[in-house]
Amino acid sequence: MMFISVFIVVVALLAFWIIGSYNRLVSMRNQVLNGWRQIDVQLKRRHDLIPNLVNSVRGAMDFERDTLTAVMDARAKALTATGPADAAQKEGQLTQALGRLIAVAENYPTLKSNDNVRTLMEELTGTENKVGFARQFYNDIATKFNTAQQVFPTNLFAATLGFKPAELFEITDAAERDAPVVDLSRR
Amino acid sequence: MNLYEQQTSNRRKTWLIMLAFIGFLLFLGAGFDALYIGEAGGFVPVGSLLALTVGSVSSAISYFAGDRAVLLATAAKPLEEVAAAATDDEKLKLRQLTNVVDEMAIAAGIPRPRVYIVPDADPNAFATGRGPGKSSIAVTRGLLDALDRDELQGVIAHEMSHIRNLDVRLMTIVAALVGTAGLLSEWARRGMMSGSGSSRRRSDRDRDGGGAAALVFFLIWSVAIVAAPFVAQALAMMVSRKREYLADASGAELTRNPMGLARALEKIESAVAPTQSINRGSAHLCITDPLGRPVNLKEGFWSDLFASHPPMAARIAALKEMAFQGRT
Numbered sequence: 001m002m003f004i005s006v007f008i009v010v011v012a013l014l015a016f017w018i019i020g021s022y023n024r025l026v027s028m029r030n031q032v033l034n035g036w037r038q039i040d041v042q043l044k045r046r047h048d049l050i051p052n053l054v055n056s057v058r059g060a061m062d063f064e065r066d067t068l069t070a071v072m073d074a075r076a077k078a079l080t081a082t083g084p085a086d087a088a089q090k091e092g093q094l095t096q097a098l099g100r101l102i103a104v105a106e107n108y109p110t111l112k113s114n115d116n117v118r119t120l121m122e123e124l125t126g127t128e129n130k131v132g133f134a135r136q137f138y139n140d141i142a143t144k145f146n147t148a149q150q151v152f153p154t155n156l157f158a159a160t161l162g163f164k165p166a167e168l169f170e171i172t173d174a175a176e177r178d179a180p181v182v183d184l185s186r187r
Numbered sequence: 188m189n190l191y192e193q194q195t196s197n198r199r200k201t202w203l204i205m206l207a208f209i210g211f212l213l214f215l216g217a218g219f220d221a222l223y224i225g226e227a228g229g230f231v232p233v234g235s236l237l238a239l240t241v242g243s244v245s246s247a248i249s250y251f252a253g254d255r256a257v258l259l260a261t262a263a264k265p266l267e268e269v270a271a272a273a274t275d276d277e278k279l280k281l282r283q284l285t286n287v288v289d290e291m292a293i294a295a296g297i298p299r300p301r302v303y304i305v306p307d308a309d310p311n312a313f314a315t316g317r318g319p320g321k322s323s324i325a326v327t328r329g330l331l332d333a334l335d336r337d338e339l340q341g342v343i344a345h346e347m348s349h350i351r352n353l354d355v356r357l358m359t360i361v362a363a364l365v366g367t368a369g370l371l372s373e374w375a376r377r378g379m380m381s382g383s384g385s386s387r388r389r390s391d392r393d394r395d396g397g398g399a400a401a402l403v404f405f406l407i408w409s410v411a412i413v414a415a416p417f418v419a420q421a422l423a424m425m426v427s428r429k430r431e432y433l434a435d436a437s438g439a440e441l442t443r444n445p446m447g448l449a450r451a452l453e454k455i456e457s458a459v460a461p462t463q464s465i466n467r468g469s470a471h472l473c474i475t476d477p478l479g480r481p482v483n484l485k486e487g488f489w490s491d492l493f494a495s496h497p498p499m500a501a502r503i504a505a506l507k508e509m510a511f512q513g514r515t
Contacts, residue, residue, distance in 0.1 A: 031296075038293065118279055125336065126286030133294035136443070141296070 021154055025163050028145040032166045035138035039169070042134045043078075043091060046127045050075045050098075053120045057105075060114045067104050071097045088169075095131070098124055135169045142166035197353040201360055208364045211415065212242040215375055218408035221401075242367050249363035254315040254323055257472065261464050263303035263325045280331050287340050288324065291347040294441040300324050300350060309462040310334070310455045313472040314346040314355050322350045327462065333454050341448025344438035345474055352437065354430050358472060369416040376412055431497050432505065439509050449506035456499045475499065 054068050061068060074094040081087040102124055111117045146165045149158040212235075219234030249256070270281045284302065292299040297319035303326075305311075310330040316322025324346045334342065349355050439445035455475050462477035470477050476496045 035296070042293070115275055115279075119282070122279060122283050122286065126283075126290065129286070129290045130293055133290050133441075137294055137296045 018157065022161055025145075025148060025154075025158065025161070028141070028148060029163065029166075031141050032138070032145050035134070035141050039131070039134045039138055042127075042130045043087075046094075046131060047075060047079060049123060049127055053123055056116045057114075057120050060111060060117055061105070064101075064104055067097075067101050071101055073097075091131075095128065098128060102128075139168050142168055194353050197357045201353075201357050204357075204361060204364065208242070208246070208368070209239070211368060212238045212371070214408075215371055215412065218404070218412075219375065221404065238371060242371060245367045245370060246360075246363045249366050250317070250359055253359040253363055254317070254321075257313075257315045258303055258323060258325060261305050261307075261325065263305045266302040266304055269304045283336060284326065284331060284339065284343075287336065287343050288347075291340065291343045291441055294344070295347045295351045297347070297351050300347075302326075304328060304331070305464055307462055307464040308332075309477070310458050311462045311465065311477050312342050312346055312474045313465070314349045315359065315472055316350065316355045317359055318353055318356045319350055322355050324350075327464075329458065330455070333458065334451050337442075337444060337447035338451035338454065340442050341438060341444065341451045342474060344441040345434050345448060346438075347441060348434040348437040349430070352430070352433065354434065355472075365416070372412045372415045432502065435502055435506055436509070439506060445506040445509040449503050449510065452499060452503050452506070456503075471496075 050071060054071060058068065071094070074090070074097040078087070078090040078094045081090045102121060105111050105117055105121055148154060149163050149165060216232065216235030216238035219238070220232050266281060266285065270278060273281060281304075288302050289299060300314070300316065301323040303323055305325050305327040307327040308329040310327060310333045312324070312326040312330055314322060314324045324343065326342070330342065331339070435448060438448055442448070452475070462473070465473060465477040473496075
């Protein structure tokens with residue numbers, strides 16, 4: 001009798017613990033999904049902003065037509081991206097093109113005093129930062145989700161319950177790791 | 188201590204402080220009952236019930252109106268309102284602030300707080316509210332003028348951490364309870380003044396009974412009532428000091444750039460003028476002590492009791508150390 005009641009209590013405690021862990025993992029998985037969607041939201045915002053921004057400085061930066069065209073081309077390519085890997089690569093190129101534009105604008109004193117250009121710089125910096133911070137947040141919560149699955153004893157049943165480790169966002173394009181370099185001799 | 192431990196510890200402290208406050212209310216009311224009502228026949232704890240009701244209602248009102256009261260007291264204006272009346276140059280700066288707040292809300296993964304501008308030339312900033320989604324960040328005009336983008340980002344990240352760590356909720360609760368404790372202790376003291384004649388007569392009459400015990404109880408009760416607001420204030424300061432270091436650290440975790448906040452703190456420190464529009468009541472909310480009190484420059488027991496902020500030099504050194512570790 002005594003043995004049976006102890007057994008029932010242990011089984012009940014175990015069941016409660018598994019239910020608790022399962023619910024915690026589900027809520028973390030949803031946070032990770034939401035974090036991923038936030039990156040998409042910010043990328044979409046970036047695509048929408050670029051044409052207006054480029055048009056507003058076209059007059060002031062006419063001599064930098066190459067840089068502006070590179071940004072527009074990269075945007076057009078990024079819009080047609082298919083699948084996460086392709087998107088990561090094309091968004092990376094867009095980030096690079098924008099980085100060059102920012103660096104160029106920073107190196108011309110006349111441009112820096114132009115109000116349109118300064119607004120452009122602020123909006124570009126803000127947009128780039130938002131994309132970056134959305135990725136950072138995604139990586140942070142994805143790491144927490146993965147750790148929660150891999151620690152003992154949750155790792156004994158996480159896979160059985162259908163949880164998979166989330167993929168981290170990494171820079172795939174080696175060139176993107178380098179800060180953009182501006183050649184000042186070109187004019 | 189990391190972010191999650193801090194959240195848990197803040198939740199626990201919130202409950203503890205609320206329990207202690209309920210205890211204080213009952214003590215206040217029970218003393219009143221024992222001294223003034225107890226002898227008058229049938230025992231109904233009028234004092235206790237009154238203290239509990241008045242205390243709860245008053246604290247609830249201050250809790251839910253706390254952020255608005257602080258913003259009103261500092262004459263803070265919503266960012267949108269300020270932007271509508273701004274010149275082109277200011278508009279760019281305000282646009283930058285909007286972007287930086289958006290960025291930090293994304294990095295912290297919480298809803299964007301409302302943003303206010305305080306018309307004051309001294310650089311300072313504070314956060315207030317009841318947790319993520321129900322909070323506001325206010326910066327002074329002087330802060331906007333003095334800091335560049337990275338520094339502003341550091342300051343906003345610090346304030347965003349206060350919101351995410353639930354520091355703002357704890358501070359709002361503490362402020363509400365401290366206010367109510369002060370109010371009730373003031374009432375009780377006035378009641379004591381007017382009622383002291385009758386109570387002395389009664390203890391003369393009952394000297395051979397429980398008179399001595401009643402006198403001791405009365406003395407303890409009086410001291411407790413007079414001391415309550417000071418104890419509450421010291422409590423509020425003690426919870427406020429440690430969290431500044433943590434908000435610095437988790438702010439740096441959001442921006443991944445500790446030097447931004449370190450440079451901002453250096454600039455804020457070099458502007459020595461006190462922040463005129465922020466008074467003693469909301470000093471503990473700010474990123475740096477708006478009153479420039481010398482107690483905030485030291486470490487130690489007394490400073491822990493009465494200072495609202497850790498010494499600026501120690502905070503800057505801690506941030507620079509983080510930046511150094513990040514580089515290697």
